[in-house]
Amino acid sequence: MCKDIARPFLKWAGGKSQLINTFDELLPSKLKNEMVDTYIEPFVGGGAMLFHILQKYNIKRAYINDINKELINCYRCLKANVVEVVNHLKLLEKDYLESNDRSKYFYKVRNRYNEIHLNGHLDYEKCADFIFLNKTCFNGLYRVNKEGKFNVPHGRYKNPLICDENNLLLCSELLQKVEISFGSYEQVLEKAYANTFVYFDPPYRPIIENNSFVSYDKSGFDDDDQIKLAENFKILDDKHCLLMLSNSDPKNTNKNDNFFDDLYKGFNIKRVYAKRMINCQANKRGDITEIVVMNYKRRK
Numbered sequence: 001m002c003k004d005i006a007r008p009f010l011k012w013a014g015g016k017s018q019l020i021n022t023f024d025e026l027l028p029s030k031l032k033n034e035m036v037d038t039y040i041e042p043f044v045g046g047g048a049m050l051f052h053i054l055q056k057y058n059i060k061r062a063y064i065n066d067i068n069k070e071l072i073n074c075y076r077c078l079k080a081n082v083v084e085v086v087n088h089l090k091l092l093e094k095d096y097l098e099s100n101d102r103s104k105y106f107y108k109v110r111n112r113y114n115e116i117h118l119n120g121h122l123d124y125e126k127c128a129d130f131i132f133l134n135k136t137c138f139n140g141l142y143r144v145n146k147e148g149k150f151n152v153p154h155g156r157y158k159n160p161l162i163c164d165e166n167n168l169l170l171c172s173e174l175l176q177k178v179e180i181s182f183g184s185y186e187q188v189l190e191k192a193y194a195n196t197f198v199y200f201d202p203p204y205r206p207i208i209e210n211n212s213f214v215s216y217d218k219s220g221f222d223d224d225d226q227i228k229l230a231e232n233f234k235i236l237d238d239k240h241c242l243l244m245l246s247n248s249d250p251k252n253t254n255k256n257d258n259f260f261d262d263l264y265k266g267f268n269i270k271r272v273y274a275k276r277m278i279n280c281q282a283n284k285r286g287d288i289t290e291i292v293v294m295n296y297k298r299r300k
Helices: 017-026 048-056 069-098 102-115 124-136 165-175 185-191 223-238 259-263
Strands: 038-041 061-066 178-182 197-200 242-248 268-276 286-294
Touching: 017 048, 017 242, 017 268, 017 286, 038 048, 038 185, 048 061, 048 165, 048 197, 061 069, 061 185, 069 102, 069 124, 069 165, 069 178, 102 124, 165 178, 178 185, 185 223, 197 223, 223 242, 223 259
Parallel strands: 038 061, 038 197, 061 178, 197 242
Antiparallel strands: 242 286, 268 286
């Protein structure tokens, strides 16, 4: 019988599930040969790479971080007491699916979610609400307004799986070896030493087309932040860490845009194909390239 595989418990914009097989081929040989026992992911997001690495390779310690405190609350709650999360989710799923007005119920939960303020302690109700909203909102997006309120509308799915209990249990088991932090990505880099594998999946640089935003970027990370990240990348390279970074490829819309090629000059840069929506017009969506930067497998 095949062992059940833990999958990301959230939908996440820019998630890496579709690219896992491609990324796996690009992972460092030292990781595959069990010469790496520590993994760090400073921008964890939906965790596709995290769960893949933890299940396929012999990692003894892992450190994850994200600037989204509600997301980190979810990871921490699943690690600490997954049964509590499941119990809350089962009630939400039952009430939602049996409701005569699912849209009304969705907005009721969304309003409650926005009124709960995290204070540093685990909040299982907000965790369950977060997962519920992720499974029932439009396209599984996570977006907040200027006041920090979650404002994605109802998704109107026919029969969404809200409480995937078995997968949540599997994720919780894997998270037992993971240290989870909230805040700036730079704080977790202090855990890195020689032969630590660090995977960076930062907020993507917006893809510009006809001088307007048409991208799948996460908010709040400008070119100065990208440059600062590259500086940290080079510092870790000097410490002999093993590094992989993914980002958007500006050449999709401007072949003369060498931003990342210049920023990571001297490192191994690959371009891989992914399905992303970079245009509001359906006929202009499809496969585009993303970049993967590595400090190993460099040309002599």
